[in-house]
Amino acid sequence: MIVKDAVCPFCGCLCDDIEVEVEEGRVVAVTNACELGTTKFMGEKRMKNPILRVGDEWKDITYDEAVKYAADMLLAAERPLLYGWSGTHGEAQCVGVHMAELIHGVIDNTSSVCHGPSILAIQEVGHPGCTLGVVKNRADLVIYWGSNPIDAHPRHLSRYTRYAEGFFLENAFRDRKVIVVDVRKTESANIADEFIKIRPGGDYAVLSALRAIVQGKADTIPRTVAGVTREQLVRVANLCKSAKFGAVYFGLGLTMTQGKYKNIRNAIELVSELSRHTKFTISAMRGHYNVYGSNEVNTWMTGYPFGIDFSRGIAFYNPGETTAVDILARKECDAALIVGSDPAAHFPRKCLEHLAEIPVVQLDPYPNATTAFCNVQIPVAVTGIDAEGTAYRMDGVPIRTRRVLSSDYLSDEEVLARMYALMQEARER
Amino acid sequence: MKVTLAMKPAAKWFIPIEAESIVPKNFLSGTDLRVWRGNRELRLDEVFSVSVEGDADRAEDVEVVLSGDTFRLKRVGEYLDAGKITVLGGIGMHCGNFMSGGTIEIHGNADGWLGREMAGGTIVCRGDAADYCASGYRGGRKGMKGGTVEVFGRAGDFLAESLAGGTVIVHGDAGDMTGAEMRGGTLVVHGDCSRPAANMKDGSCYVYGTARGMIPTFKKIGTVQHDGRTLIRFSGDLANRGKGNLFVKGYEYLD
Amino acid sequence: MTELLVKNACVIDPLRGINGETMDIAIRDGKIVEEVSDAAEVIDARGMLTLPGGVDSHTHICGTKVNFGRYMSPEDMRAGRTPRRGAMHATSGYSVPTTYGNSYRYSVMGYTTLLEGAMAPLEARHTHEEFTYTPLQDTMANTLFDGNWAILEAIRDGDVKRVAAIIAWTLKAVKGFGVKLTNPGGTEAWQWGKNVSCIRDPVPYFEVTPAEIIRSIVEANELLHLPHSVHLHCNNLGTPGNYSCTLGSFGLIPDLNEKRQTLYATHVQFHAYGGSEWKDFCSKSEPIARFVDMRPQIVMDMGQVMFGRTTTMTADGPMEFNLYRLHHEKWSNHDVELETGSGIIPVIYRRKNLVNSIMWAIGLELALLTKSPWQCLLSTDNPNGAPFVKYPEIIGLLMSKRYRDAEFATVHPDTESRVPLPAIERELDWHEIAVMTRAGAARALGIQDLGKGHLAPGADADVAIYPLKIDEVDPSAEYQKVIDAFSRTEYTIKRGRVVARRGECLVHGSNATLWVAPKVSDGYDMGKDPDFIEKFDRYYTVRMSNYPVQEEYVTRNRRIETEAEL
Structure with a gap:
């Protein structure tokens, strides 16, 4: 059986033109997806049933036992942390928010280690953006700043920018200029028309300089700014101003380097400045396929995109304080539920030390680095493969992922709903 | 009246306690106050040994003294408008949020967001202050609007972010993005700091040491004498059409 | 079977011509019925003002743009936070509250039906999720x-039937209700950073004018026999002198429908400005109201501005950019491929500001000068003019000259020379308020036949009982009592259940979504049109098969089929 127009649950591009061939309940071939997506569809060896750590051993347990364990753990906690969420569908994320609200816990998603700074910047100055198709059809200038799409979002270039056709571009490949800004010459830089090499930690200064130059104040700018010559800055500013439609895509090279959200704020303010001259937009290259969905769900349900602390009943938001990395590093939680992410693979060691000391339950189809820190792991269906649900693309377009094969695994939503029901029962008692 | 709150040892010592009820005026009507450890509401005396000496009719005459391991005690002195809080050790995040009067003296270090969005009063920190000292809130457009914050040690990153009024003095070094988005008020750093006054709109920022990673969009005006020091005066931030003043003893671009 | 009997209600039900009659309302299984058995649960309304559940015919509460307003505004969220309590979930926010915040606050005010004013088809799933x-x-x-x-091209080709066919396909695909035009043509121009100046200014590349867009789509809307008329946000919102553009747009509209208006013009306050620049900015509510008085084919809503902090959000991207340049506040913009756009900025309307004071006056004037309340409905274009929680104050202002004068004394002193408001004596009565907040809104939306906006047997049992006796309160003098009563119902009944009582919401509830599926002949099914499919595949970034909103997104499905003339 071939499933057409399947949705790839890997990165924030959320490509929805994938063909998946299924035979005897297994994916045997994937067409159109990039290597990362193909690997995800083909799957690895999944965990068969929930497991409980007993001493140094793993013991198989039933779903009911696992769900009960998680509910009891969360109810007993004084500051439970519900973390992850970017690797699952929106319907499950909604249950997660209700849960955090009920048990007065903290709910945070992986933004706090990727584009959280972008959100903080947007909260200061807003976000002039657009959907990916607007760029594809119109942009004659695309800037990748601190992002390396060839590695991290392989089809971004072919679907939306460098190699995409566009309604208003006669010969898109020729008429569309691509600029790459980075601290090193990445693979993406090799396919760019212009490469700007910045000294590490110098993004902010370069962005400030560009803003001043766009305003016609080039004369006050030093001869070089963070390794970039004034001449190049002036040339790039002119390229931007003379474009009909410019689009900036930024990545972790900008969000996770010195100054963090102030870098993004400066980039956004550059784009707002350019908007006085021509059409310009800016967008984040979101990583996990549904990290943006998690921000959206949290926002309409709690008012805040990530790092929400319900300890006191009302929602409190303060990234740097209410975000998972900070809470774990400061040992400020006493239980953790991990859903749809693998913090042990990404968090600093200090965080993992605390994770090792508190009870942890994880929902994940596969054994991963976090498994080693779990008391219980519950395997679930993979959204986009054997579970369906809503995901939000990096530009905010919501797409329903398809189920390409059926399995006996429960979805994240189903497992979480069972936990939530137990907790509600306990709280009503 | 002097209220002494000595922190008791706790099993889950690592869970932060929120104690915005600890402001002098609340003690005028007794010590039956509540604090929160995580999601649990506790009586003040479950967390502290409480002792009261003397009495008072007005908050101005109340001093609250905190002792013990108070570095995880958050929101102490929130909305303080009169009276004094003395912290013998270190204090947790958000001490003196929104305060409009009175005094907070911290003998140890202060954690993040010391004096966030304060409007008046005085905070003295004898040790170091962590990030976001005297700053604003997420998405907010104005930070501290009035009063004084004085830190005798070092300050972390984003010191006095979005400062709109009042005075902030740091005797040691400050971190990165010192005085970012300033729109008023006065910030003085006696030591070095990194990227001061980035994107400033207005106000005055003094760096008596060296400004590292100097923002390239400030215009050099000349030198001025200030408090017996010769400082270089800049105006900016031009990128933000700013009209602020930045005075530095020395500076280095990241060129 | 569940039965409920509301006894001794003082009912105003304009669609049935009932004006202040004391009567009982019988409810069975979520519907109004003639009578119920003795076993019915009884609520004694004790003569309190009882109205059909409120209907907001233009509000922004759900979807991409609204959520982005929340996302970018943690400072707004700090206001109005409540914990989970009983059946109520936690809420946050003032001008852009969380979905639960919106739902509870509307419910407490007696509102049971809401029209989200703007949904981009490509992002429809998001709106439905928030619903x-x-x-x-x-x-x-x-x-x-x-x-x-596709529509701009069809208009350029002069093919109104194709326009209608594309609307039919899209509404059905995205489970939409009505046709909204926001700054027609301007949102496409804005994707080049440009705008259209008024209705005769052609859209770049497509070379059709807003006038042509409005006329063709109005015609197409009637070919599809949609319940609602075209819902228009005119070009040129918020600019001095824009009233002539507004009148020009209204003048394009023939009277094509017997049951309702042919054009719904939204938030007209923002489109009723005189002057040529901010310096000579003034009210042009009079010519607008006079024009509408003579044309039954037009219904408008106020778009009232109230002083204080709020967040503006609209599909009108270029307008928001202009606002950004005025205020230099944070600014968000979100263009949607092949369809539309949106912009958001926070604002504060101040009494001390002359322009803001004039805006405040204009909204009230429109409601007071338009003769028929059926033609000028109550709205703030929530949250653009003010958050909807300000409705009770607006009701107070409309019912009391004394209240208006007291407020007028606090606005910018030059306002008096720029607006007719101080000279207007009219005070609206209870019946007129009932029209502007439910009956008229339901009729304008074309949902009275679906059991909305009235209490006739067969109607949805959506009822609002306010703690106020109309024969004991003089709204002209005791306006504060009016404000208090409309702020908090004694009972809000939704689908036959008491959902809110004295400020508390009592049940979890589940919404029904009303959407339209026009039936067209095969030849006009765009899902089978090769040219439409080819362009879709080439220029959208979502596959056509992944575009339609699945049934999973509609909790209670109220699909409205219409017989299109196609």
Whole structure:
């Protein structure tokens, strides 16, 4: 059986033109997806049933036992942390928010280690953006700043920018200029028309300089700014101003380097400045396929995109304080539920030390680095493969992922709903 | 009246306690106050040994003294408008949020967001202050609007972010993005700091040491004498059409 | 079977011609019925003012743009936070509250039906997801067609039937309710950073004018026999002198429908400005109201501005950019491929500001000068003019000259020379308020036949009982009592259940979504049209098969089929 127009649950591009061939309940071939997506569809060896750590051993347990364990753990906690969420569908994320609200816990998603700074910047100055198709059809200038799409979002270039056709571009490949800004010459830089090499930690200064130059104040700018010559800055500013439609895509090279959200704020303010001259937009290259969905769900349900602390009943938001990395590093939680992410693979060691000391339950189809820190792991269906649900693309377009094969695994939503029901029962008692 | 709150040892010592009820005026009507450890509401005396000496009719005459391991005690002195809080050790995040009067003296270090969005009063920190000292809130457009914050040690990153009024003095070094988005008020750093006054709109920022990673969009005006020091005066931030003043003893671009 | 009997209600039900009659309302299984058995649960309304559940015919509560307003505004969220309590979930926010915040606050004010004013088709799924979390109101979404490429091309080719066919396909695909035009043509121009100046200014590349867009789409809307008329946000919002553009747009509209208006013009306050620049900015509410008085084919809503902090959000991207340049506040913009756009900025309307004071006056003037309340409905274009929680104050202002004068004394002193408001003596009565907040809104939306906006047997049992006796309160003098009563119902009944009582919401609820599926002949099914499919595949970034909103997104499905003339 071939499933057409399947949705790839890997990165924030959320490509929805994938063909998946299924035979005897297994994916045997994937067409159109990039290597990362193909690997995800083909799957690895999944965990068969929930497991409980007993001493140094793993013991198989039933779903009911696992769900009960998680509910009891969360109810007993004084500051439970519900973390992850970017690797699952929106319907499950909604249950997660209700849960955090009920048990007065903290709910945070992986933004706090990727584009959280972008959100903080947007909260200061807003976000002039657009959907990916607007760029594809119109942009004659695309800037990748601190992002390396060839590695991290392989089809971004072919679907939306460098190699995409566009309604208003006669010969898109020729008429569309691509600029790459980075601290090193990445693979993406090799396919760019212009490469700007910045000294590490110098993004902010370069962005400030560009803003001043766009305003016609080039004369006050030093001869070089963070390794970039004034001449190049002036040339790039002119390229931007003379474009009909410019689009900036930024990545972790900008969000996770010195100054963090102030870098993004400066980039956004550059784009707002350019908007006085021509059409310009800016967008984040979101990583996990549904990290943006998690921000959206949290926002309409709690008012805040990530790092929400319900300890006191009302929602409190303060990234740097209410975000998972900070809470774990400061040992400020006493239980953790991990859903749809693998913090042990990404968090600093200090965080993992605390994770090792508190009870942890994880929902994940596969054994991963976090498994080693779990008391219980519950395997679930993979959204986009054997579970369906809503995901939000990096530009905010919501797409329903398809189920390409059926399995006996429960979805994240189903497992979480069972936990939530137990907790509600306990709280009503 | 002097209220002494000595922190008791706790099993889950690592869970932060929120104690915005600890402001002098609340003690005028007794010590039956509540604090929160995580999601649990506790009586003040479950967390502290409480002792009261003397009495008072007005908050101005109340001093609250905190002792013990108070570095995880958050929101102490929130909305303080009169009276004094003395912290013998270190204090947790958000001490003196929104305060409009009175005094907070911290003998140890202060954690993040010391004096966030304060409007008046005085905070003295004898040790170091962590990030976001005297700053604003997420998405907010104005930070501290009035009063004084004085830190005798070092300050972390984003010191006095979005400062709109009042005075902030740091005797040691400050971190990165010192005085970012300033729109008023006065910030003085006696030591070095990194990227001061980035994107400033207005106000005055003094760096008596060296400004590292100097923002390239400030215009050099000349030198001025200030408090017996010769400082270089800049105006900016031009990128933000700013009209602020930045005075530095020395500076280095990241060129 | 569940039965409920509301006894001794003082009912105003304009669609049935009932004006202040004391009567009982019988309810069975969520519907109004003639009578119920003795076993029915009884609520004694004790003569309190009882109205059909409120209907907001233009509000922004759910979807991409609204959520982005929340996302970018943690400072707004700090206001109005409540913990989970009983059946109520936690809420946050003032001008852009969380979905639960919207739902509870509307419910407490007696509102049971809401129309989301602008939904980009490509992002429709998002609006429907948020509807699910707006559980105490029935919901519907106006769908944006102002910059739809396929439609612009069909208009250029003079093919109105194709325009209608594209609307039919899209509404059905995205489970939309009505046709919304926001700054027609302007949102497409804005994707080049440009705008259209007024209705004769052609859209770049497509070379059709806003006038042509409005006329063709109005015609197409009637070919499809949609319940609602075209819902228009005129070009040139918020600019001095824009009233002539507004009158020009109104003048394009023939009277094509017997049952309702042919054009719904939204938030007209923002489109009723005189002067040539901010310096000579003034009210032009009089010519607008006079024009509308003579044309039954037009219904408008106020778009009232109230002083204080709020967040502006609209599909009108270029307008928001201009506002950004004025205020230099944070600014968000979100263009949607092949369809439309949106912009958001926070604002504060100040009494001390002359322009803001004039805006405040204009909204009231429109409501007071338009003769028929059926033609000028109450709205703030929530949250653009003010958050909807200000409705009770607006009701107070409309019912009391004394209150208006007291407020007028606090606005910018030059306002008096720029607006007719101080000279207007009219005070609206209870019946007129009932029209402007439910009956008229339901009729304008074309949902009275679906059991909305009235209490006739067969109607949805959506009832609002306010703690106020109309024969004991003089609204002209005791306006504060009016404000208090409309702020908090004694009972809000939704689908036959008491969902809110004295400020508390009592049940979890689940919304029904009303959406339209026009039936067209095969030849006009765009799902089978090779040219439409080819362009879709080439220029959208979502596959056509992944575009339609699945049934899973509609909790209670109220699909409205219409027989299109196609």
